[in-house]
Amino acid sequence: MTKLTAYRGHILSARADGEWDDWPDGLVSVDAAGTICAAGPWKLRRETGRVVDLRPHVILPGFVDTHAHIPQMPACGAHGESLLRWLRTWIYPLEAAFRGERARAGAEAFFREMLAEGITTAALYASAWPDGVDACFAAAKKAGVRALIGPPLMDVESYRDDLRRARRRTERVLSEAAVLCRTWHQPRGRLRFAFTPRFALSCTPELMAGAAELAARYDAPVQTHLAENREETRLVEKRFGSRYLEVYRRCGLVRPGAIFAHAIWLDDGEWRALGDAGASVAHCPSSNLFLRSGTMRWRAGARVGLGSDVGAGPSLSPFDVMRASIATGACTDPAALLRAATREGAAALGFPGGCLEAGQPADFVVLDRGIVVPPGGPDLENTRDLISRIVHRCNRAAVSATYVDGELRAGATGPVAGRTRSCLRATRTWASR
Numbered sequence: 001m002t003k004l005t006a007y008r009g010h011i012l013s014a015r016a017d018g019e020w021d022d023w024p025d026g027l028v029s030v031d032a033a034g035t036i037c038a039a040g041p042w043k044l045r046r047e048t049g050r051v052v053d054l055r056p057h058v059i060l061p062g063f064v065d066t067h068a069h070i071p072q073m074p075a076c077g078a079h080g081e082s083l084l085r086w087l088r089t090w091i092y093p094l095e096a097a098f099r100g101e102r103a104r105a106g107a108e109a110f111f112r113e114m115l116a117e118g119i120t121t122a123a124l125y126a127s128a129w130p131d132g133v134d135a136c137f138a139a140a141k142k143a144g145v146r147a148l149i150g151p152p153l154m155d156v157e158s159y160r161d162d163l164r165r166a167r168r169r170t171e172r173v174l175s176e177a178a179v180l181c182r183t184w185h186q187p188r189g190r191l192r193f194a195f196t197p198r199f200a201l202s203c204t205p206e207l208m209a210g211a212a213e214l215a216a217r218y219d220a221p222v223q224t225h226l227a228e229n230r231e232e233t234r235l236v237e238k239r240f241g242s243r244y245l246e247v248y249r250r251c252g253l254v255r256p257g258a259i260f261a262h263a264i265w266l267d268d269g270e271w272r273a274l275g276d277a278g279a280s281v282a283h284c285p286s287s288n289l290f291l292r293s294g295t296m297r298w299r300a301g302a303r304v305g306l307g308s309d310v311g312a313g314p315s316l317s318p319f320d321v322m323r324a325s326i327a328t329g330a331c332t333d334p335a336a337l338l339r340a341a342t343r344e345g346a347a348a349l350g351f352p353g354g355c356l357e358a359g360q361p362a363d364f365v366v367l368d369r370g371i372v373v374p375p376g377g378p379d380l381e382n383t384r385d386l387i388s389r390i391v392h393r394c395n396r397a398a399v400s401a402t403y404v405d406g407e408l409r410a411g412a413t414g415p416v417a418g419r420t421r422s423c424l425r426a427t428r429t430w431a432s433r
């Protein structure tokens with residue numbers, strides 16, 4: 001008989017039909033492989049097994065960060081300048097040093113931080129050094145997260161001194177990426193390789209077209225930046241003689257599963273073109289606020305996930321990202337943001353999860369109800385108000401525990417986590433009652 005563990009608490013999860021599952025006394029039942037085999041109201045439970053009683057806390061799908069840079073974490077919160085100056089002055093030197101022991105330690109710290117913020121799945125950029133990429137994958141494997149990772153491909157103004165002097169630079173960058181993909185890419189596993197042209201200004205058309213070809217050959221996703229900053233967008237149009245998205249389209253990068261970060265300076269037709277291609281937008285409002293890049297207009301057409309864009313985003317916190325979207329007016333609907341931070345984000349990256357449903361991996365977070373609901377707040381309230389409180393009131397301290405594939409991967413510190421841990425210890429067996 002399969003060993004099951006049931007997590008009992010207030011279950012909240014975005015459904016495919018646009019509604020929410022909201023069970024104040026609910027359960028998520030997880031099998032030994034870490035897959036959800038049932039979710040629903042507690043009183044309708046059928047299975048027997050171990051119970052982890054997390055009441056009155058909220059059990060939510062793990063957060064999905066659709067865009068962040070592992071080597072840039074040390075830059076978070078400092079040097080708020082405009083994009084191109086920020087990259088050249090602060091970021092390229094940081095990434096150029098991201099290799100060897102520094103990359104190992106930096107990547108491990110990044111994934112600890114990610115799990116502590118309640119993020120179970122992410123699309124990430126490593127450094128352009130192959131050993132920096134290896135360090136990121138090794139750390140992601142050790143942390144047990146779900147991640148899509150790639151080196152930012154650059155054959156124009158690369159910070160790699162060996163490439164600046166190299167002939168056949170483009171071929172070398174592509175062949176290194178192909179080797180990394182063969183080493184790490186598991187199309188149905190937790191870790192996937194992403195072909196990652198950094199942005200149009202750091203790539204020749206040959207590099208972008210080559211990356212698109214390799215992505216098709218290896219059944220791997222592509223990710224890049226698109227129309228983040230006005231100056232950048234104008235320079236792209238000047239260099240390539242067409243609109244930014246058209247540059248990518250001609251190179252074959254606008255393809256199913258592609259993830260485009262920012263998408264600020266686009267028109268309605270370009271949003272529809274992204275959606276028609278099966279591509280998604282990584283909306284990064286806290287980063288856009290920090291670098292004063294502009295406000296994305298969330299339009300119909302493409303799927304939208306949320307991205308912290310660390311280190312332009314000041315933190316990995318999905319709550320900070322959601323609130324930045326509201327503050328900038330990009331999206332003012334908490335439910336749309338929470339959906340983008342979970343279900344839509346997972347779909348954008350092509351990963352399972354993002355919802356608490358049978359057949360999905362048991363990727364979830366436990367949010368401390370004492371932080372979600374203020375003192376004197378109601379014991380029960382409608383779904384819209386609960387979502388609003390989560391988006392507007394929560395922070396890292398609210399994330400009491402983070403699970404991936406049914407494994408406890410992080411628990412926060414402090415009295416809240418202490419209570420959660422004691423809940424975790426207080427397990428019972430239905431069969432024995």
Ligand SMILES: [Zn+2]
Pocket residue numbers: 067068069225261309
């Ligand atoms: Zn970025």
